Amino acid sequence: MTPTGKLLLLSGLARRLLAAPSNHSLAAAGYSNSSSSNSSDVWSIGEGGVDDAGAASVSGRRGASSRRAGFAGYSAADVAAAAAASNTAGFRSLVVPGLTKEAAKPPLLRSRHPLTPRCDRMKPAHSSWPSVWPTARTFHPAAVPLPVRQGRPNNATENAGISPNKWGNTELIKVPNFLHLTPAHVAAHCAAIKHLCTPWPKALDEPGVIDKQLPLLVVTTDYLRSHHSIRDIRARRVDLSLCLDRLVKLDKRSLEKLLCLVSFSNFAKVDTQVVGSSRVRHLRMWSDRCPWRFQNYDYLIYALSALYSQSLRHESWESGKAWIDNQRYEFDGSSSQKKLAKLANEPATNAVTHYRNALIKLHRQPENGGTGETHDSLRQYGRAVEFLLGIGKGGGGGGGGPVKKLDASSAQQTGQTKRTTERQAAS
Amino acid sequence: RSIANWLLRRRQLSPFGACVNRRGGASAALLTDESAPDRHSLDRHVGLLYRPEEADWQAVTRHFCRPELVRLFDTLGQRALMVRRPALEIGERLAEHAGDGRPCLRFVLYGRRGSGKSLQMGHVASACRRRGWLLVTVHNAHLWMRHSRELHESAHRPGMFDTAGYGCIWLRHFYAMNQEILPGLRVTKELSWNAKESTPAGSSWKEVIDYALARPRYSCAAVQFLIDEIKLGSLPMPTLVCFEVANCLWWHRSGIKNDAIRRTPLQGEEPPWRADITAKQLTLLDAFKQLLDSDWNNGAAVMSVSPQGALFDRLREWMPRKLLGDEGFAYLDPFVPVYVEPYGPAEMSNMLNWYTESGWLTSEAAATDAGRAELAFLSDGNAGELLRIAGEW
Numbered sequence: 001m002t003p004t005g006k007l008l009l010l011s012g013l014a015r016r017l018l019a020a021p022s023n024h025s026l027a028a029a030g031y032s033n034s035s036s037s038n039s040s041d042v043w044s045i046g047e048g049g050v051d052d053a054g055a056a057s058v059s060g061r062r063g064a065s066s067r068r069a070g071f072a073g074y075s076a077a078d079v080a081a082a083a084a085a086s087n088t089a090g091f092r093s094l095v096v097p098g099l100t101k102e103a104a105k106p107p108l109l110r111s112r113h114p115l116t117p118r119c120d121r122m123k124p125a126h127s128s129w130p131s132v133w134p135t136a137r138t139f140h141p142a143a144v145p146l147p148v149r150q151g152r153p154n155n156a157t158e159n160a161g162i163s164p165n166k167w168g169n170t171e172l173i174k175v176p177n178f179l180h181l182t183p184a185h186v187a188a189h190c191a192a193i194k195h196l197c198t199p200w201p202k203a204l205d206e207p208g209v210i211d212k213q214l215p216l217l218v219v220t221t222d223y224l225r226s227h228h229s230i231r232d233i234r235a236r237r238v239d240l241s242l243c244l245d246r247l248v249k250l251d252k253r254s255l256e257k258l259l260c261l262v263s264f265s266n267f268a269k270v271d272t273q274v275v276g277s278s279r280v281r282h283l284r285m286w287s288d289r290c291p292w293r294f295q296n297y298d299y300l301i302y303a304l305s306a307l308y309s310q311s312l313r314h315e316s317w318e319s320g321k322a323w324i325d326n327q328r329y330e331f332d333g334s335s336s337q338k339k340l341a342k343l344a345n346e347p348a349t350n351a352v353t354h355y356r357n358a359l360i361k362l363h364r365q366p367e368n369g370g371t372g373e374t375h376d377s378l379r380q381y382g383r384a385v386e387f388l389l390g391i392g393k394g395g396g397g398g399g400g401g402p403v404k405k406l407d408a409s410s411a412q413q414t415g416q417t418k419r420t421t422e423r424q425a426a427s
Numbered sequence: 428r429s430i431a432n433w434l435l436r437r438r439q440l441s442p443f444g445a446c447v448n449r450r451g452g453a454s455a456a457l458l459t460d461e462s463a464p465d466r467h468s469l470d471r472h473v474g475l476l477y478r479p480e481e482a483d484w485q486a487v488t489r490h491f492c493r494p495e496l497v498r499l500f501d502t503l504g505q506r507a508l509m510v511r512r513p514a515l516e517i518g519e520r521l522a523e524h525a526g527d528g529r530p531c532l533r534f535v536l537y538g539r540r541g542s543g544k545s546l547q548m549g550h551v552a553s554a555c556r557r558r559g560w561l562l563v564t565v566h567n568a569h570l571w572m573r574h575s576r577e578l579h580e581s582a583h584r585p586g587m588f589d590t591a592g593y594g595c596i597w598l599r600h601f602y603a604m605n606q607e608i609l610p611g612l613r614v615t616k617e618l619s620w621n622a623k624e625s626t627p628a629g630s631s632w633k634e635v636i637d638y639a640l641a642r643p644r645y646s647c648a649a650v651q652f653l654i655d656e657i658k659l660g661s662l663p664m665p666t667l668v669c670f671e672v673a674n675c676l677w678w679h680r681s682g683i684k685n686d687a688i689r690r691t692p693l694q695g696e697e698p699p700w701r702a703d704i705t706a707k708q709l710t711l712l713d714a715f716k717q718l719l720d721s722d723w724n725n726g727a728a729v730m731s732v733s734p735q736g737a738l739f740d741r742l743r744e745w746m747p748r749k750l751l752g753d754e755g756f757a758y759l760d761p762f763v764p765v766y767v768e769p770y771g772p773a774e775m776s777n778m779l780n781w782y783t784e785s786g787w788l789t790s791e792a793a794a795t796d797a798g799r800a801e802l803a804f805l806s807d808g809n810a811g812e813l814l815r816i817a818g819e820w
Contacts, residue, residue: 334757335757335760336757336760336761339721339760339761342530342721342722343530344528344529344530355761359760362748363748373746373747373748373749375766378537378746378747378748378764378766379764379766381764382763382764382765385761385762385763386520386763388761389524389529389532389761390524390529391520391523391524391532391763
């Protein structure tokens with residue numbers, strides 16, 4: 001085997017040579033494919049490559065070389081140029097593609113030192129941030145022109161004891177960012193939809209008007225968490241507030257029924273504010289029973305509608321309402337009123353009025369017009385009772401039995417005679 | 428008076444003597460010679476201390492005092508109680524109007540714990556005792572509801588429970604309080620204890636009480652019979668009912684469970700659901716509750732409401748309507764609520780003077796104005812608190 005043959009074997013191209021039929025005669029006749037027509041004059045065999053095989057092997061080699069040139073994909077022009085470049089003193093040099101070290105390759109496009117990143121090339125005067133970062137996207141260190149650091153080194157040797165920078169920082173990638181919602185973004189968004197909006201009605205700025213025009217107040221809260229999850233379950237709560245005066249068709253009986261129904265629920269209440277001589281009632285409801293905010297809102301609207309429609313509806317069995325079912329204390333029908341009949345004497349009308357007013361003031365809470373239990377209301381009640389029963393400093397007034405002083409002549413007053421006369425004498 | 432002079436000289440000689448900057452006459456405790464509570468009047472005796480007579484004290488007033496006050500009086504060897512407005516006002520009303528054939532008058536004393544409600548009731552009770560009234564006083568109703576003592580099913584009131592031990596104790600106490608009056612009282616109808624035994628009409632009350640003390644299981648029945656007699660209104664003298672901590676009568680809870688009887692259920696009977704025995708189910712308490720109603724003549728009722736009777740609940744409340752609840756208020760209505768206030772400046776000063784004179788306040792700092800101001804501030808005018816704090820000074 002010739003040295004060239006060995007080289008051919010080593011290069012792995014001999015497989016092709018052995019497989020393909022040799023067409024020495026064709027090659028000798030000068031037949032070759034069009035691509036290697038130029039190289040018919042060029043010996044692709046290296047210097048000193050003539051071996052003992054003689055012409056046949058040479059021709060075979062030539063043919064092989066031309067075939068090889070076609071298979072390997074190098075054009076004849078490249079090979080010729082390379083050979084010409086390396087050929088000194090008129091000798092053809094053997095160029096084995098893949099093996100021969102070619103000199104002076106053009107530099108690769110990818111090098112050790114990349115281009116300046118975009119964030120360093122960015123100039124505020126020339127670029128607008130919304131165009132750089134139009135939508136929400138994962139943090140990219142090259143696009144964000146901020147020297148952000150995140151993380152904490154465990155000791156002074158790790159990262160020289162300072163927080164890692166943004167390059168290749170996975171923590172910055174994991175957390176959510178709001179770089180897509182800067183004021184510039186918001187301004188751009190608003191400007192884009194401004195043509196669809198109408199101006200704010202000036203009349204709503206006057207106090208009290210907005211409560212009249214838009215009586216339903218819905219309050220929702222958004223929460224921001226710097227946590228691995230930005231969700232907060234408190235955000236689903238919806239509060240609803242409505243002034244009861246705005247509910248039309250609500251007469252006294254319906255209002256009482258509504259207050260009664262509200263007192264049974266654990267998600268609604270009626271706040272009463274005493275403003276001067278009038279009472280302002282607000283119905284307040286809240287819901288966080290559904291997982292999503294819009295579900296809770298829908299539920300509250302449904303509950304409000306149900307409450308209103310049911311309080312307007314009066315069932316036949318509601319006429320069986322007892323005194324104890326009253327929303328606020330009523331004197332009529334109370335046991336105190338019944339006890340007036342059991343008094344020894346018929347009480348005077350004004351005494352009964354004082355008594356009734358005192359009881360109402362004592363029992364009713366401030367939102368219902370009374371004062372609740374205070375020293376003043378208790379004292380007033382005591383005075384009213386004294387007046388009613390005919391006791392007290394004056395000793396006069398309404399009910400009570402005939403005033404019978406203990407006298408000395410009575411046989412029952414054993415041992416009391418002296419004292420009685422003393423007292424009578426003193427008074 | 429000589430003791431006061433000696434104390435003054437001692438203060439002058441002591442190293443703190445220079446701190447004393449009170450006027451000379453103000454160091455004396457203001458006592459009144461009038462030891463009869465029924466002769467105290469609103470014009471003259473308010474804010475003064477009086478010394479109760481021995482007989483009054485042993486029979487009546489002693490029961491209305493807290494144990495620590497009784498111990499204080501024993502320690503000091505002298506007794507002085509303050510005459511205050513609420514007791515005098517109630518006493519005035521009772522003297523003028525009660526016992527005239529009108530229904531039972533009711534007064535409810537209310538105030539913070541330690542403000543002196545029980546002592547005011549004691550003043551009224553001793554005044555009425557001197558006037559010859561019959562006294563029915565209950566002091567421990569809230570304790571009767573915390574512990575059961577010889578609890579058993581009632582025979583005279585089926586479905587309720589008797590507390591025989593407390594019944595006996597109360598009868599003994601009632602007898603001791605009204606010893607002079609009781610021999611003159613007679614039972615008007617026959618009392619049948621059971622199918623075989625009965626006490627005939629016309630027997631004295633003492634016999635009834637003796638019978639019940641000998642046969643404790645009928646003690647609550649005896650109490651009920653005596654109360655029925657009182658409610659007839661035919662006694663020769665008016666009756667005063669004093670009930671401390673009256674709000675426990677309408678309480679839905681107690682310290683006694685209904686399995687305190689500890690009997691095995693009869694065959695075919697289900698064991699009762701374990702629940703509290705309320706005041707409605709105790710015959711003794713129900714009997715006294717009947718006395719607080721207004722359907723009987725010739726008497727009056729003075730009661731106090733306190734968070735002590737509130738039993739595990741409403742411990743911070745002290746206003747009557749909240750403590751009595753709707754039911755209690757409706758039962759007692761119409762009544763006259765009487766507020767027992769904290770000490771005013773004059774009363775506080777007088778009390779501190781007496782504590783100093785009697786030797787309860789031993790610290791020299793307590794004699795100074797700053798010390799007295801501190802005592803007044805720490806106790807906040809509360810009589811009970813002052814007693815406890817002064818014990819440390």
